[in-house]
Amino acid sequence: MPFPMKDLLDDLLLKSISDMGEGVLVFDFPKLIFTNEAFQKLSGYSNQQLLDLPDFLNLIADVDRRRIGELLDRFRAGNTPLDHLDFHLQKRAGKAVHVEAVFSRWAEEGEGRLIALVREFKRRNGSAKLEDFTQYLFEKNPNPMLVYDLETFAVLAVNEAVCRKYGYEAQKFRTLTVQDFHPVEDRERMAGHFISLKGLPPDQSARSVLSRHLMADGTVLEVEVVSLNIIYEGRPARLSVMHDLTERRKAESALETSEQRLRAIFNSGPQGILLLDLEGRLLSVNPQAVTASATLFGHELHPGDRLEDFLSEVNLEPFRVNFQKSLAGESFQVERPIPRPDGGQDWYEILYSPVYGSHETVTGICMTTLPISKRKFAEAESRENEEKFRHLFDYANDAIYLYEVSPDGTTGLYLEVNHVACQRMGYSREDFLRMSPLDVLEPRQRRDMPAIWKKLLDQSHITFERIQVTRSGLKIPVEISAHTFPWKGRQVVLAVSRDLTERKRAEETIRRQAYYDPLTNLPNRMLFRDRLEQAMTHAKRGATNLAVMIMDLDRFKNINETLGHGTGDRLLVGVAERLLTATTEGMTLARLSGDEFIFLIPQAGLADEVYQHAVRVIGSLKEPFHLGEHEIHMTCSIGMALYPGDGEDPETLLKNAEAAMYRAKEQGRNNYQLYTSVMNAKAFKQLLMENSLRRAVERNEFIVHFQPQVDLETHRVSGAEALVRWSHPDLGLVFPSEFIGLAEETGLILAIGEWVMREACTLNKKWQDKGLPMIPVSVNLSARQFQQKNLVGRIEAVLRETGVDSQWLGLEITESIALRDADLSLTVLKQLRGMGIKLSLDDFGTGYSSLSYLKKFPIQTLKLDQSFVRDLTTDANDAAIATAVLALAKSLKLAVIAEGVETEGQLEYLRTQGCRFAQGYLLSHPLPADDFERFLAQPQVKW
Numbered sequence: 001m002p003f004p005m006k007d008l009l010d011d012l013l014l015k016s017i018s019d020m021g022e023g024v025l026v027f028d029f030p031k032l033i034f035t036n037e038a039f040q041k042l043s044g045y046s047n048q049q050l051l052d053l054p055d056f057l058n059l060i061a062d063v064d065r066r067r068i069g070e071l072l073d074r075f076r077a078g079n080t081p082l083d084h085l086d087f088h089l090q091k092r093a094g095k096a097v098h099v100e101a102v103f104s105r106w107a108e109e110g111e112g113r114l115i116a117l118v119r120e121f122k123r124r125n126g127s128a129k130l131e132d133f134t135q136y137l138f139e140k141n142p143n144p145m146l147v148y149d150l151e152t153f154a155v156l157a158v159n160e161a162v163c164r165k166y167g168y169e170a171q172k173f174r175t176l177t178v179q180d181f182h183p184v185e186d187r188e189r190m191a192g193h194f195i196s197l198k199g200l201p202p203d204q205s206a207r208s209v210l211s212r213h214l215m216a217d218g219t220v221l222e223v224e225v226v227s228l229n230i231i232y233e234g235r236p237a238r239l240s241v242m243h244d245l246t247e248r249r250k251a252e253s254a255l256e257t258s259e260q261r262l263r264a265i266f267n268s269g270p271q272g273i274l275l276l277d278l279e280g281r282l283l284s285v286n287p288q289a290v291t292a293s294a295t296l297f298g299h300e301l302h303p304g305d306r307l308e309d310f311l312s313e314v315n316l317e318p319f320r321v322n323f324q325k326s327l328a329g330e331s332f333q334v335e336r337p338i339p340r341p342d343g344g345q346d347w348y349e350i351l352y353s354p355v356y357g358s359h360e361t362v363t364g365i366c367m368t369t370l371p372i373s374k375r376k377f378a379e380a381e382s383r384e385n386e387e388k389f390r391h392l393f394d395y396a397n398d399a400i401y402l403y404e405v406s407p408d409g410t411t412g413l414y415l416e417v418n419h420v421a422c423q424r425m426g427y428s429r430e431d432f433l434r435m436s437p438l439d440v441l442e443p444r445q446r447r448d449m450p451a452i453w454k455k456l457l458d459q460s461h462i463t464f465e466r467i468q469v470t471r472s473g474l475k476i477p478v479e480i481s482a483h484t485f486p487w488k489g490r491q492v493v494l495a496v497s498r499d500l501t502e503r504k505r506a507e508e509t510i511r512r513q514a515y516y517d518p519l520t521n522l523p524n525r526m527l528f529r530d531r532l533e534q535a536m537t538h539a540k541r542g543a544t545n546l547a548v549m550i551m552d553l554d555r556f557k558n559i560n561e562t563l564g565h566g567t568g569d570r571l572l573v574g575v576a577e578r579l580l581t582a583t584t585e586g587m588t589l590a591r592l593s594g595d596e597f598i599f600l601i602p603q604a605g606l607a608d609e610v611y612q613h614a615v616r617v618i619g620s621l622k623e624p625f626h627l628g629e630h631e632i633h634m635t636c637s638i639g640m641a642l643y644p645g646d647g648e649d650p651e652t653l654l655k656n657a658e659a660a661m662y663r664a665k666e667q668g669r670n671n672y673q674l675y676t677s678v679m680n681a682k683a684f685k686q687l688l689m690e691n692s693l694r695r696a697v698e699r700n701e702f703i704v705h706f707q708p709q710v711d712l713e714t715h716r717v718s719g720a721e722a723l724v725r726w727s728h729p730d731l732g733l734v735f736p737s738e739f740i741g742l743a744e745e746t747g748l749i750l751a752i753g754e755w756v757m758r759e760a761c762t763l764n765k766k767w768q769d770k771g772l773p774m775i776p777v778s779v780n781l782s783a784r785q786f787q788q789k790n791l792v793g794r795i796e797a798v799l800r801e802t803g804v805d806s807q808w809l810g811l812e813i814t815e816s817i818a819l820r821d822a823d824l825s826l827t828v829l830k831q832l833r834g835m836g837i838k839l840s841l842d843d844f845g846t847g848y849s850s851l852s853y854l855k856k857f858p859i860q861t862l863k864l865d866q867s868f869v870r871d872l873t874t875d876a877n878d879a880a881i882a883t884a885v886l887a888l889a890k891s892l893k894l895a896v897i898a899e900g901v902e903t904e905g906q907l908e909y910l911r912t913q914g915c916r917f918a919q920g921y922l923l924s925h926p927l928p929a930d931d932f933e934r935f936l937a938q939p940q941v942k943w
Contacts, residue, residue, distance in 0.1 A: 021140070023099075023118035029076065030055040039118055042099070044092035061088035061096045075103060076114070086121050143241050146173065150198050150229065150236040153177040157232070162242065167216030178240075181213045183220060197229065197238060205229035205238075213242065221246060272369040274307065275355070280323060281306050283364060292348075292369065298341045307367075312339050326352040326365045335372065347376040393418035399425070399478075399497040403437055404490050405457065409450030411437050415492065424499060426471035437495070442467040442475060457491065460484050465500070477504045517591040519569055520576035528590035528598060532650050535602050536643060546643045547604035550657045551579070551617060553595035554635045554669040557694045561747070567627055574625050575634065582613075582620040594695060598657075604642065607674055614638045614672035635670035637661055646675045662691070689739055690746075692728070697751050701727050704759045705926035706777070708935055709897055709919045712911050715940040719810065719897075721778045721919065722760035723926050724752065744784055753785045754794060761802035761809060763929050768808070772936050776838050778810030783817050792831050806836035810861075814843045818857060826856055833858035840897070844885060855892065862889050864915070866900020873905045886913050907943070 023039030025032055035050045043050065043059065053059065060068050064087035075082035082103045088096040098121040103114055117137070138145060144162035148155050158173045166173075166181075182190050190211065197205060206228040213223050227240040266273055272289030276282055282305050285293075293301040297310040311319055315338060322334060331353045337345045349370045357363035393400050399421035404412040417432045425432075425440060438446050445466055456462050463481045470476060477500040484491050512518075515527035523531070532548065539546050553575065560568040572595060579597060583589050588600040599617070604610050618636060625632045639661025647653030660675040667673065696702060702724055709719040726734035743749040757779045764777045785791065799806055811832060818825045818841065833839055840861040841854070864885055872879045882898075889896045898910050901920030910918060922943050927935055935941075 021142075025056070025116040025118060027056060027114040027116070029072070029114055030057060032056055042091075042097065042118065042120065043089060049092075059090055061090045064088050072103070089118075141241075143243065145239065145241050146178075147230070147232050147237050147239050148178040150194075150238055153179055153194060156237055165215075165242070165244070166213070183212055183214060186212055197227075198236070200229055202229045202231075210245070222249060270370065274301070274367045274369070276307060276323075276365045276367065278327065278362075278364060279306075280308055289369065292371070296338050296340055296346065314339065322350075322352050323365060326354050327362055329354050329362060335376075346371060347373045396420065396496070399499075401432075401437065401493075401495045401497065403493050403495070405453050405484065405493050406491075407454075407457065409452075409454040409457075411453065411493070421497070424470070424476065425468065431471075440468045440470075442469055453493075456482050456484055456493065468497070476501055520573055520591050522576055522597075523588060523590040525590065525592050528588060528592070528600065529650060531588050532600055532653075535600060536650065536653075539602070539643060544603050545645075547599075547601040547610045547613075547640055548643075548653055548657045549599040549601060549610065549613060549617070549638055549640045549672075550592070550654070550661045551597045551599070551636050551638045552661055552665070552691065554637055554665070556595035556634075557746070559632065563627075563630060567630065570627050571625055571632060571634070574627070575621065578620040579617060582616045584613075587613075598654075607640075607642065610640050610642065610674070611672065614640060618670065618672070637664035637669050638672035639664055639675065640672060641675040665691075689728070689731070689734070690742060692730075693726075693739060693742060694746065694748055696726060696728075697748070697755055701729070702752065702755060702759075703727055703928070704756055704763070705928055706760075706763075706932040707919050707926040708924045708932070708941065709778075709917055710923045710941050712907070712916055712918055715942070717773060717775055717936055717941060718917055719776045719778060720932065720936075721780075721812070721926075722756055724756045740782070744782060747784065749782045749784050750788065753779075753782055754798065757795070757809075758798050758802060761798055761804040764808055765802050765804045767933060767936060768804075770933075772933065774808060775936070776808050776810040778812050778838070778840060780812045780842065781817070783820070786813060786817050786825070786828070791828060792835075795832070795837070796835070807838070810838040810840060812840045812842040812863065815841060815846070816843075829858050851888075859894060861895045861897055861917075864896055864898045866920070869898050869900045869906055869910070869920075870902075873903070873909055879909070882910070882915075883913055886910075886915055890914060904943070 024036040026034035086100040089099045100121045101118040103116045139159045144165045145159045147157040155173045208226045222245045224243040273286045275284040333351045339345045349372045351368040353366045354362045355364040400418040402416040414432045468476045478497045482495045517524045639657045641657035646656045656675040660673040664673040705723045706720040711718040760777045841859045842863045844862045868878045897917040901918045
């Protein structure tokens with residue numbers, strides 16, 4: 001071992017090893033007495049937490065603790081060398097890390113005096129040992145270190161750091177003596193120092209001296225040399241560690257300069273400065289504070305005085321509160337009046353600031369005082385005048401401005417404004433006083449202001465409207481009422497500005513609501529109609545033509561149904577933007593409703609010209625629409641009509657353009673058609689229904705009629721069948737045969753069917769609440785309804801919402817629906833029957849009938865189809881079928897309701913064959929809800 005480790009652990013040298021990249025531990029075993037930052041980082045503990053551990057072995061994982069303890073015991077007893085071992089170090093976070101360590105003694109006396117070097121274990125080929133511990137500490141130490149002979153002063157050993165610092169190769173060092181590192185003028189003095197160290201025992205030889213060292217390039221560094229005597233290779237030697245003092249000297253110089261500046265500020269500034277200790281005693285006081293204290297207290301303050309001894313009762317408690325707040329680390333400023341001995345008082349602005357020592361600890365308080373009595377008196381006088389003046393301004397509800405106006409119609413800066421003006425415009429009063437009235441006006445409205453102000457000077461009062469622009473850029477319409485009056489030889493304007501925003505907004509809202517579509521901001525039907533009428537008037541006067549072009553998006557309903565109405569609305573906005581790009585000057589584009597848009601093309605003389613516009617519109621929709629993650633391709637169908645040939649009034653022209661548009665849809669969509677008089681009226685009606693059916697539910701265009709079902713024995717109403725009708729705004733009353741098939745095809749039957757069920761239940765509950773006879777009302781289920789996976793749940797929801805008991809709801813399904821998927825139908829029907837709902841099989845016998853499934857289905861009623869009832873008195877086959885159905889129902893204990901009973905002969909035959917229930921025109925036509933309510937109220941049904 002080159003160096004005795006006990007010598008290296010001198011307190012003066014601990015800092016030399018604390019910067020090592022490896023973890024360093026010093027023991028008075030089993031407690032730790034020193035750790036460096038590298039070990040703290042490796043273990044996850046702070047230095048204090050490590051020093052507080054009762055036993056170093058607590059840091060070793062359970063799996064290794066016993067083994068390492070035994071090895072350390074033998075090592076401390078001197079029995080076993082311990083140059084290397086590895087174990088698992090238990091980190092603070094709970095995760096163990098594999099480490100390797102070297103232990104060595106650093107004192108001859110005492111088994112517990114140990115030092116250890118620890119680093120994370122790294123597996124290597126062959127031996128996994130650290131270098132010789134003390135040699136490693138020497139060579140790898142980040143601080144420059146060397147060893148020299150105490151007799152010859154020759155350099156015996158150097159580490160890598162001293163070579164880098166001094167600029168010499170290691171071999172070069174060994175040709176030098178320690179005296180060669182000093183400038184010539186220092187060598188004699190340093191020689192005496194070296195000689196004085198000879199013969200001293202190691203424990204008395206540690207020294208720290210300031211010296212100057214020569215580098216290889218000739219520069220001189222001021223260094224601190226920490227050294228002690230050691231035995232190196234059997235001869236007396238000295239180990240030296242060098243610390244560069246360059247940065248320390250710079251810091252000391254900067255500190256001295258800073259202190260000089262602070263002292264100058266302390267003594268020559270206008271403020272009084274008092275430094276107090278933690279007890280409130282003065283540590284230092286500058287001349288300004290001494291002078292002020294003589295005036296205020298009749299006694300000069302000096303270091304050692306307690307400040308609170310000189311404060312009045314009024315100021316004592318605030319001082320104590322502020323002093324404690326500052327001790328807590330808070331800096332703040334207060335203004336306080338300090339009474340004088342003569343009965344007056346002076347105002348001071350006082351800044352409390354904590355003074356910090358080492359470790360961010362508050363060591364005192366600095367109080368900076370500035371006399372502000374003159375300012376306070378001036379502020380008081382100004383406030384009094386301000387309050388008088390403000391009283392006139394601040395009780396107004398409108399913005400008020402004062403400014404000077406010159407005879408040439410120019411104005412100066414604002415003289416005063418009230419708080420309403422500041423709040424409205426977003427400027428402070430100080431901002432306004434640097435501005436003129438032109439600065440808050442919209443730029444285009446500034447041009448004629450000199451003429452307005454000249455008119456004001458002539459008339460003394462005028463009222464006008466302007467647009468003012470706030471600080472944030474918001475434009476506010478205002479009505480300004482301006483008066484002039486003389487003030488201090490000048491003409492001053494008193495302008496009262498009233499915000500017209502709400503009034504203008506209301507006017508604009510009313511106008512836009514009346515004439516514009518809220519979604520696309522395009523003109524609506526009303527505004528388009530107005531412009532069309534004007535255009536037709538001009539065309540008539542000038543004997544010119546015009547055209548209207550109605551455009552409808554193809555299959556737009558699929559977007560709403562699959563992606564939702566929000567996406568549909570965004571698509572309509574995008575379509576409107578595209579269509580605007582397809583318009584030319586003079587054209588009007590409007591949104592009629594839903595996905596229907598219309599163009600007004602003035603002075604369109606030829607069909608070819610209108611065709612060009614249609615091609616441009618279709619082309620504008622060619623590119624896909626990107627709505628979020630969806631890419632949507634849209635096409636449109638366009639119908640066109642020319643004035644005056646296709647209509648001399650707006651109604652006719654628009655109707656014919658729409659007929660042409662439906663013709664375009666019939667032709668396969670994504671095309672355009674010009675109106676011709678030979679367009680098929682039936683096709684038009686069908687297309688009209690297809691286009692408007694999807695909006696019928698939301699427009700509440702459906703109604704329900706009820707056809708009574710009568711008990712032929714009691715002549716009482718036994719039930720009713722709910723039948724939907726469509727009250728079309730253009731086609732009038734449309735019967736189910738004309739639209740149910742279309743509704744099935746488009747899927748709208750689901751919404752229509754659920755609406756019918758809800759309406760029927762709602763009305764039935766209403767009649768029950770009025771005390772009318774309680775009867776079941778039957779609703780027909782379509783094929784698509786019956787196939788819904790959540791059919792039962794939706795029916796339960798309707799019953800729950802309307803409050804009707806399930807026994808008063810009947811459901812009618814056809815044989816074809818029930819037998820489409822017989823097993824599924826059986827499951828659903830059992831669920832519905834289990835709820836108490838009455839089930840009827842409609843159109844029985846008209847198609848393929850399965851008697852086996854008829855036996856299985858939980859049906860309560862068979863409905864004898866009207867096709868068998870119609871001719872049963874004249875056709876033996878129909879009579880035979882009717883008789884067979886009645887007999888079959890009787891054997892299966894099912895009720896039968898005969899449909900389409902229109903004659904007394906039919907009724908009498910059915911009664912004789914045992915049919916108890918019937919419905920048909922003989923008994924009653926389907927009735928609107930109010931008429932059915934009166935029908936239900938009668939005691940008996942007559943026929």
